[in-house]
Amino acid sequence: MSDDFLDRSHSVAKPGFSRWLVPPAALCIHLSIGQAYAFSVFSKPMSMLLGITEPGPGDWKISDIGWIFSLAIVFLGLAAAFGGKWVERVGPRKSMFAAALLFSGGLLIAGAGVALHLLPLVFLGYGVVGGMGLGIGYISPVSTLIKWFPDRPGLATGTAIMGFGGGALIGAPLAVALMKHYATPTVSGVAPTMLTMGIIYLAFMMIGAFIVRVPAEGWAPAGYVPAKSNAAKMITTRNVLVAQATTTPQFWLLWVVLFANVTAGIGVLGQASLMIQEMFPGKFPHADPTQIKASAAVAAGFVGLLSIFNMAGRIFWASMSDFLGRKTTYAIFFALGIALYASIPSLGKAGNLPLFIACYAIILSMYGGGFATIPAYLKDLFGGLNVGAIHGRLLTAWSAAGVAGPVLVNYIREYQIGHGVAKADAYSVTMYIMAGLLVVGFVCNMLVKQLGEQNYVPTGTGSLQEARS
Amino acid sequence: MIVAKATQSSSNLVPLVLSWTLVGVPLVWGISLTLINATKLFK
Numbered sequence: 001m002s003d004d005f006l007d008r009s010h011s012v013a014k015p016g017f018s019r020w021l022v023p024p025a026a027l028c029i030h031l032s033i034g035q036a037y038a039f040s041v042f043s044k045p046m047s048m049l050l051g052i053t054e055p056g057p058g059d060w061k062i063s064d065i066g067w068i069f070s071l072a073i074v075f076l077g078l079a080a081a082f083g084g085k086w087v088e089r090v091g092p093r094k095s096m097f098a099a100a101l102l103f104s105g106g107l108l109i110a111g112a113g114v115a116l117h118l119l120p121l122v123f124l125g126y127g128v129v130g131g132m133g134l135g136i137g138y139i140s141p142v143s144t145l146i147k148w149f150p151d152r153p154g155l156a157t158g159t160a161i162m163g164f165g166g167g168a169l170i171g172a173p174l175a176v177a178l179m180k181h182y183a184t185p186t187v188s189g190v191a192p193t194m195l196t197m198g199i200i201y202l203a204f205m206m207i208g209a210f211i212v213r214v215p216a217e218g219w220a221p222a223g224y225v226p227a228k229s230n231a232a233k234m235i236t237t238r239n240v241l242v243a244q245a246t247t248t249p250q251f252w253l254l255w256v257v258l259f260a261n262v263t264a265g266i267g268v269l270g271q272a273s274l275m276i277q278e279m280f281p282g283k284f285p286h287a288d289p290t291q292i293k294a295s296a297a298v299a300a301g302f303v304g305l306l307s308i309f310n311m312a313g314r315i316f317w318a319s320m321s322d323f324l325g326r327k328t329t330y331a332i333f334f335a336l337g338i339a340l341y342a343s344i345p346s347l348g349k350a351g352n353l354p355l356f357i358a359c360y361a362i363i364l365s366m367y368g369g370g371f372a373t374i375p376a377y378l379k380d381l382f383g384g385l386n387v388g389a390i391h392g393r394l395l396t397a398w399s400a401a402g403v404a405g406p407v408l409v410n411y412i413r414e415y416q417i418g419h420g421v422a423k424a425d426a427y428s429v430t431m432y433i434m435a436g437l438l439v440v441g442f443v444c445n446m447l448v449k450q451l452g453e454q455n456y457v458p459t460g461t462g463s464l465q466e467a468r469s
Numbered sequence: 470m471i472v473a474k475a476t477q478s479s480s481n482l483v484p485l486v487l488s489w490t491l492v493g494v495p496l497v498w499g500i501s502l503t504l505i506n507a508t509k510l511f512k
Contacts, residue, residue, distance in 0.1 A: 016480070016481070017481070018481040018484075018485055020485055021481070021484055021485060021488055024488035024489050024491065024492045025488070027492040027496075028491070028492060031492060031495065031496065163492070163496075166496050166499065166500075169496070169499030169500055169502075169503050170495045170496065170498065170499040172499075173498075173499060173502050207491065211484075211488055297506075297509065298509045298510055300506065301503075301506040301507040301508070301509045301510050302507065302510055304503035304504075304506050304507050305503065305504075305507040305510065307503060308500060308503055308504070308507075357510070
């Protein structure tokens with residue numbers, strides 16, 4: 001493929017191009033990289049590569065395998081933070097192309113690592129190379145979508161980021177079906193599954209890179225009247241340099257906002273399956289091994305349902321934020337979240353399963369909504385020109401939360417159980433601590449104000465070029 | 470400023486249908502499988 005074809009200048013849309021072709025291009029990327037959320041389907045089979053039916057001598061431990069996902073999330077944040085400016089400079093097509101090579105290449109390397117039974121190679125493949133693909137892929141369509149939909153930036157970014165949530169819904173059953181297809185009585189199907197998925201995702205992501213276009217300079221949708229800067233809603237029409245953005249209190253307040261929302265969400269998502277089984281023992285009996293298996297299957301259905309709300313919340317809340325305003329939307333996330341997190345222990349004790357599920361579903365919708373609304377929040381505050389790069393730097397909050405969330409939740413739970421607290425009650429303190437974290441997020445969100453004049457790039461000749469460089 | 474025309478060209482229709490189908494079909498497949506599994510919760 002010619003390098004020219006990948007250049008920003010060669011992906012400028014011709015007159016008559018429909019902007020509604022851009023969200024599916026973005027979805028090709030996000031639905032693919034969203035497979036990361038389904039990586040846990042490989043955990044158990046990867047712990048039995050030698051033993052086949054059960055873990056054998058020399059097989060990898062589940063706790064070691066867990067590091068693959070954590071590493072991928074860390075490299076997602078690092079690639080988004082350090083690659084953001086490059087993504088803005090080269091445009092969406094080249095960055096989507098790079099993301100496709102990295103993500104699918106990571107799967108291929110990981111598949112080789114599984115075939116050779118070399119865990120460091122899997123870390124390198126899925127964790128490092130694949131993780132970088134996740135980071136570049138995650139941010140690559142964001143600023144392009146905002147430029148195509150200046151009238152509905154929340155809807156546009158929500159559609160793409162919804163794909164990241166939806167990717168697990170495709171990746172999990174696809175991986176299970178492929179592993180079943182390739183497995184033999186003597187060989188696990190993990191390695192060929194990873195290789196096959198790498199090829200499928202490469203093709204899918206390349207289609208996205210082929211479809212995507214950037215709007216011509218000065219393009220605007222029919223009937224769109226650019227809004228003037230709105231101090232009340234904290235919407236600017238000007239732009240801020242990436243390096244300048246990270247020196248502002250607003251950037252770091254939003255960093256904490258994202259960190260709090262993601263940490264709390266990861267905390268409850270990670271323990272959802274165990275929690276529902278231990279809080280509702282009547283619904284999830286564990287008296288004999290067959291009941292345990294059946295209960296785990298029902299709990300897996302619960303986790304799947306939460307994934308749907310995680311995905312749907314991304315487009316719902318991000319779209320709503322176009323009308324409510326970003327600050328109000330986050331205020332709802334935190335205020336409602338505090339009430340819901342604090343209610344879960346009593347709902348569990350009262351044995352109210354439908355309300356328990358409803359609370360969890362709303363929490364997960366706001367977890368997803370937090371991810372999807374943040375690019376539009378950044379665009380409002382810092383302008384649209386460098387929003388992809390600024391978003392990339394903010395995503396380090398996700399990496400930090402990806403490590404802090406599970407560690408915090410597991411530590412609190414183990415500490416309590418170690419001190420004689422019943423398993424079903426051990427969640428209460430965790431939920432109250434998460435609610436406390438949301439209070440911190442609420443306060444930080446309320447402290448976000450419009451940027452001072454000194455932060456913006458002066459309007460005039462050459463300023464736009466400087467802002468992009 | 471270049472302002473897009475209110476009506477989209479009909480030449481966009483085929484790529485629009487194809488591209489939304491491409492992303493919609495796997496997504497609907499994944500959602501339907503997940504919902505079927507989730508119904509066990511309410512039995």
